[in-house]
Amino acid sequence: MAKKPAKPSSPASPPVSVAEDADFILHSLQERFAANRRYPASEAEMLEFYRQMLLIRRFEEKAGQLYGLGLIGGFCHLYIGQEAVAIGLQSALDPEKDSVITGYRDHGHMLAYGIDPKVIMAELTGRAAGISKGKGGSMHMFSTAHKFYGGHGIVGAQVALGGGLALAHKYNEDGGICLAYFGDGAANQGQVYETFNMAALWQLPIVFVVEDNQYAMGTATRRSSAETRFYRRGTAFRIPGMEVNGMDVLEVRAAAEVAFAHVRAGKGPVLMECNTYRYRGHSMSDPAKYRTREEVQEQRELHDPIEGLKKVLLAAGKSEEDLKAIDKAVRAEVAAAADFAESAPEPDPSELYTDVLVGSY
Amino acid sequence: MGIELKMPALSPTMERGTLARWLKQEGDRIEPGDIIAEIETDKATMEFEAIDEGVLEKIVVPAGTEDVAVGAVIALIAGEGEAAAAPAPAIAATSAPEPVRAAAPTPAPARPAQAAAAAPAAADPAIPAGTALVSTTVREALRDAMAEEMRRDPRVFVMGEEVAEYQGAYKVTQGLLAEFGPKRVIDTPITEYGFAGIGTGAAMGGLRPIVEFMTFNFAMQAIDHIINSAAKTNYMSGGQMRCPVVFRGPNGAASRVAAQHSQNFAPWYANVPGLIVIAPYDAADAKGLLKAAIRCEDPVVFLENELVYGRSFDVPQVEDYVLPIGKARIVREGRDVTIVSYSIGVGLALEAAGMLAGEGIDAEVIDLRTLRPLDKQAVLTSLAKTNRLVIAEEGWPTCSIAAEIMALCMEEGFDHLDAPVLRVCNEDVPLPYAANLEKLALIDADRIAAAVRKVCYR
Numbered sequence: 018m019a020k021k022p023a024k025p026s027s028p029a030s031p032p033v034s035v036a037e038d039a040d041f042i043l044h045s046l047q048e049r050f051a052a053n054r055r056y057p058a059s060e061a062e063m064l065e066f067y068r069q070m071l072l073i074r075r076f077e078e079k080a081g082q083l084y085g086l087g088l089i090g091g092f093c094h095l096y097i098g099q100e101a102v103a104i105g106l107q108s109a110l111d112p113e114k115d116s117v118i119t120g121y122r123d124h125g126h127m128l129a130y131g132i133d134p135k136v137i138m139a140e141l142t143g144r145a146a147g148i149s150k151g152k153g154g155s156m157h158m159f160s161t162a163h164k165f166y167g168g169h170g171i172v173g174a175q176v177a178l179g180g181g182l183a184l185a186h187k188y189n190e191d192g193g194i195c196l197a198y199f200g201d202g203a204a205n206q207g208q209v210y211e212t213f214n215m216a217a218l219w220q221l222p223i224v225f226v227v228e229d230n231q232y233a234m235g236t237a238t239r240r241s242s243a244e245t246r247f248y249r250r251g252t253a254f255r256i257p258g259m260e261v262n263g264m265d266v267l268e269v270r271a272a273a274e275v276a277f278a279h280v281r282a283g284k285g286p287v288l289m290e291c292n293t294y295r296y297r298g299h300s301m302s303d304p305a306k307y308r309t310r311e312e313v314q315e316q317r318e319l320h321d322p323i324e325g326l327k328k329v330l331l332a333a334g335k336s337e338e339d340l341k342a343i344d345k346a347v348r349a350e351v352a353a354a355a356d357f358a359e360s361a362p363e364p365d366p367s368e369l370y371t372d373v374l375v376g377s378y
Numbered sequence: 379m380g381i382e383l384k385m386p387a388l389s390p391t392m393e394r395g396t397l398a399r400w401l402k403q404e405g406d407r408i409e410p411g412d413i414i415a416e417i418e419t420d421k422a423t424m425e426f427e428a429i430d431e432g433v434l435e436k437i438v439v440p441a442g443t444e445d446v447a448v449g450a451v452i453a454l455i456a457g458e459g460e461a462a463a464a465p466a467p468a469i470a471a472t473s474a475p476e477p478v479r480a481a482a483p484t485p486a487p488a489r490p491a492q493a494a495a496a497a498p499a500a501a502d503p504a505i506p507a508g509t510a511l512v513s514t515t516v517r518e519a520l521r522d523a524m525a526e527e528m529r530r531d532p533r534v535f536v537m538g539e540e541v542a543e544y545q546g547a548y549k550v551t552q553g554l555l556a557e558f559g560p561k562r563v564i565d566t567p568i569t570e571y572g573f574a575g576i577g578t579g580a581a582m583g584g585l586r587p588i589v590e591f592m593t594f595n596f597a598m599q600a601i602d603h604i605i606n607s608a609a610k611t612n613y614m615s616g617g618q619m620r621c622p623v624v625f626r627g628p629n630g631a632a633s634r635v636a637a638q639h640s641q642n643f644a645p646w647y648a649n650v651p652g653l654i655v656i657a658p659y660d661a662a663d664a665k666g667l668l669k670a671a672i673r674c675e676d677p678v679v680f681l682e683n684e685l686v687y688g689r690s691f692d693v694p695q696v697e698d699y700v701l702p703i704g705k706a707r708i709v710r711e712g713r714d715v716t717i718v719s720y721s722i723g724v725g726l727a728l729e730a731a732g733m734l735a736g737e738g739i740d741a742e743v744i745d746l747r748t749l750r751p752l753d754k755q756a757v758l759t760s761l762a763k764t765n766r767l768v769i770a771e772e773g774w775p776t777c778s779i780a781a782e783i784m785a786l787c788m789e790e791g792f793d794h795l796d797a798p799v800l801r802v803c804n805e806d807v808p809l810p811y812a813a814n815l816e817k818l819a820l821i822d823a824d825r826i827a828a829a830v831r832k833v834c835y836r
Contacts, residue, residue: 116583150616157614166582166619171606177572178607181579181587188535188561188585211572218567372617373651375675378704378751 046257046287047248049275054262056105056270063330066108066266068343070100070323073125075344075351076134077297080124080141080155084301088359089141093155096125098264098296101322102228103129105269106196106291109277114193116164116186118179120203121156122228123168130163134350138358145364146357152364152372164193173199173206176225180212183223183286194222194280202233204247213254213286220285224276225251227288228263230295235307251288263291264320267329294320381430383453385439385446386417388424390634391685393448395419399441406434408455415441415452420517420688421549432457511692519661519693520550520626520682523668524588526698528558531586534672537564537577538590538627547592548628548687574600574625578607578677581623586672591627594643594681600625601646608677609652624671626680629657630722630772631820633685637808642773644720647679648749648782654703655750657681659724661691663747666701674703681749683722704748706756712742715766715830718757718783720746723770723821730770730826739834749779757783758791765796766833770826775803797833802826 058066077095084093096103099122107117107129119126127137132148140147141155148158158168166182169175179197186193203209204227216223227247231238238245248258257279261272269291276287294316298305327340385395398416402408408428415426435456439446446452514522528534535558540547542555542565555563566573570591577589591597597604608621631640647655654676658664664682671678693699709724710731719727724745731741742760746753761767767787769780780801787799805819 118579148616149614149618152616153614159611159615159619161615161618166579167611167615169607171602174575174602174607177575177603178579178582180572181576181581182583184576184580185583185585188580208571208575211567211569212576214567214569215572215576219564372613372615374654374751375612375617375620376703378654378702378748 043252043255043257046275046279047259050259050261050272054268054271056267056274058267058270060330060333060335062108063267063326063333064335064343066104066270067323067326067330067340068347069104069108069129070266070326071344071347072134072350073097073100073103073128074323075347076128076138076354077124079351079355080138081297081301083138083142083355083358089155090143091154091156092121093141093301094122094299095295095297095301096122098316098321099228099230099293100125101266101269101326102198102226102263102291102293105263105266106224106226106273109270109273110196111193112163114164114186114191116166116182116193116195117198118166118175118182118195119168119198120172120175120200121168121170122200123156123158126198127158127160127165127168130160130165132160132163132165134354135357138354139361142358142361143363144358144361145368146361150364150368150372152368173203173209175199176203176206176209177212179223179225180216180221183216183221184219186222187219192281194224194277196224196226198226198228200233201227201229201231201238201242201245201247202236204229204250205233205242210250210254213251213256213288216286217251217254217256220283222280222283223286224280225256225286225288227290228293229290230293232295232299232307234299235303237307246290248288248290251286256286256288259287259289261289261291263293264322264325266322266326380435381432381455381457382451383414383426383455385448385450385452386424386426387448388417388419388422391632391688392419392421394445395448396444397439397441397446397452398423400437402434404434404437408432408434420515428455430455430457505694505696510695512695513690514661514665514693515688515690516658516661516664516682517548517550517552517687519665519691520668521552521554523665523672524551525554525557527669527672528554528562531672533584534586534588535562535564536588536590537566537573539566539568539592541565541590546590548684550682550687551590570596570599571603574603575607577625578603578621578623581608581621581677582611582619586622588624588626588672591625593632593639593684594627594629595639595641597625597627597643604647604653604677604679605650609650611652612676613652620675621677622675624668624674624678624680626668626671627682628684628687629681630683631685631804631809631816634811634813634816636811640809642721642771642804644681644749644773645778645782647681648752648779649777650750652677653750654678654748655681656703656748657683657721658747659686659709659721659745661689662693662699663701663707663745665693666699667703667747669698669700670703673700681721686722686725689725701747704751704753706744706746706748706753708742708756708760709745710741710743712740712764714740714764715768715834716742716744716757716760716764717768717770717826717830718744718746718760719770720749720779721772723772726772726821726823727770727826729823730830733823733827734830737831737836739830739836741830746779752782752786754786754790757786758794761787761791762794765794766830767791767795767799768826768829768833769799769801770821771801771803772821773804774806775801776806778803797835800829800833802829
């Protein structure tokens with residue numbers, strides 16, 4: 018399976034410089050992307066991006082409320098601020114073929130797929146109608162029908178699992194690619210690099226996406242990572258990197274076009290860093306002592322992905338009323354999901370024993 | 379001074395091997411580092427390298443000789459200044475080509491596994507009467523199981539360290555690369571956590587991976603994926619997402635490899651709901667259960683044993699030999715006492731049963747075969763018959779499978795007990811390297827027999 022440029026055969030051979038190494042394409046994707054960072058979205062596409070990002074925002078705000086009311090338990094990691102990443106990337110996928118996997122901050126990625134907010138919210142409240150029958154909770158949600166493979170609670174595990182999904186795409190020759198998200202915190206897990214190595218060695222069709230939201234729980238990237246420009250971390254494995262403004266949905270989508278085309282062409286993995294910002298705490302129990310209120314405020318005012326796209330839409334001739342109508346519809350959808358999640362029954366006690374094993378022995 | 383070249387051991391467990399070929403001929407000059415011969419065992423082929431210089435004076439063991447004992451003189455090198463043709467009186471007796479066997483030490487002691495043959499083993503109900511039996515090593519049986527399932531289902535593939543071009547670190551995957559090619563027999567880097575995750579993800583994506591760990595000691599690096607990713611997925615997803623992966627490889631103490639390479643992880647995995655844990659003893663079970671494991675919709679941890687790989691057992695020659703998961707087997711019927719075991723412990727339990735038979739104690743031996751889900755009924759039924767029970771486990775006693783069986787007997791078999799249940803496990807220490815200490819630490823037939831006498835009040 019391996020397809021690699023030749024290495025100097027003896028240790029005495031002079032090192033090959035990057036300039037002489039024709040196969041070394043580390044910078045070419047970034048160059049192609051930098052030439053045009055703006056996806057030429059149609060108005061309809063932009064309106065849909067706007068609606069989807071708003072849906073994530075309002076859904077997460079509601080989840081935060083329900084958590085405060087005690088209706089959602091355990092850990093609950095909100096995606097507020099990062100909406101442009103999931104929407105920009107997943108809007109470029111082929112839903113018939115491609116797969117997605119992520120960590121525990123997964124509500125946004127599911128909503129980006131158009132999965133019914135009702136069954137997601139009902140999972141958060143631990144009800145039988147939840148997408149995992151109430152047995153998974155916020156961090157463990159899956160939709161194999163959408164080729165969404167979770168929803169994984171162990172930091173970094175989804176990267177190796179994503180490598181396996183990509184292996185299956187290649188093995189089955191189904192033309193699909195895997196999109197594997199992880200955070201700046203997970204980027205320091207050893208298995209991420211084990212996976213980089215094998216993905217590059219075997220030319221697996223996978224896009225690794227680092228959602229750098231600047232903090233691994235409460236530890237700023239500069240305090241945890243010797244190299245905070247995560248897109249460079251594939252270099253040692255000959256994986257081309259891309260650095261993307263994750264607060265701009267059109268830029269993320271433009272990057273997705275470049276990265277996905279590369280991977281679909283059978284040229285192996287891409288590592289994409291999306292710089293973003295999470296407004297809320299790491300989880301609902303975050304004391305928020307590690308950053309200032311001003312820092313968060315600045316991000317909200319100057320870099321908010323929804324406000325950013327709103328400006329573009331207004332400039333393109335949409336009215337405030339048009340956009341308000343979208344917000345109103347989204348709020349109604351989220352309110353209905355919350356009502357459903359609050360009133361749906363809990364799982365039957367017999368469900369305790371189901372789904373442990375598939376077979377009977 | 380002539381130098382005697384002796385048959386080398388390629389591994390701590392090797393006792394005999396084949397002298398495949400000579401790369402130097404009599405009269406050739408030998409420099410240190412020259413490859414002079416190729417030695418083969420069922421596990422591996424190795425080049426035999428010279429460490430002395432001189433002239434190859436005499437080839438004592440001709441190329442192609444099988445079953446050459448480790449330590450037997452295979453050739454003579456004449457040192458500097460000696461005439462190649464000079465007689466070597468000290469070894470005159472072995473210089474004729476014929477008495478190769480005579481030069482070899484006495485044959486290695488009979489393998490403990492063979493004790494099984496003497497016992498009246500109960501027939502497996504899955505085997506139709508009159509089926510031909512073929513003597514097969516456990517190693518071959520495992521390979522046959524994988525090859526058959528790979529022929530049957532294109533989704534099945536095997537990945538792991540050295541599974542392809544090297545033909546398996548323990549030669550279990552021998553020949554698979556040639557038949558199925560590199561797409562389905564994948565050599566991985568030494569990166570257990572990573573490839574266990576990739577294998578698990580591939581199973582989620584619809585494939586049927588067999589992930590080989592060179593030994594389960596290294597799987598500790600990967601245990602997060604086995605437990606958190608593979609075992610829990612079906613439950614966490616409300617039955618939506620399957621993970622039909624098989625993690626297999628040798629488990630338990632090998633021979634003289636010390637603490638980090640000698641551990642029985644069966645109780646660790648058997649603790650986890652969502653996993654199937656299988657630990658076969660003989661070749662037929664290894665084959666039938668590995669085939670079942672590969673077809674299983676649930677994640678399976680399949681624990682083999684390096685010391686058993688080379689042992690031969692009868693395997694039924696049937697078209698598609700698949701055994702049920704979750705069923706124990708009575709490997710020796712008896713009236714007086716039940717010995718429950720699994721994996722390598724079964725051979726020792728049978729050996730103990732043979733010793734006890736001479737003392738008038740008729741022991742029944744049960745091979746659990748599957749450790750999760752445990753065949754409780756098989757244990758309880760036997761206990762109801764014999765009223766006495768001993769568990770033999772090559773592993774630590776604390777929180778062991780033995781402890782689980784004892785709890786089962788207390789909770790569900792108390793009324794049938796005529797004596798306390800006893801367990802025979804390894805000593806509760808990291809496995810030492812020194813030969814005498816290692817022997818002291820591991821279970822053996824004598825200790826099992828002693829425990830049986832105790833529960834029989836003999």
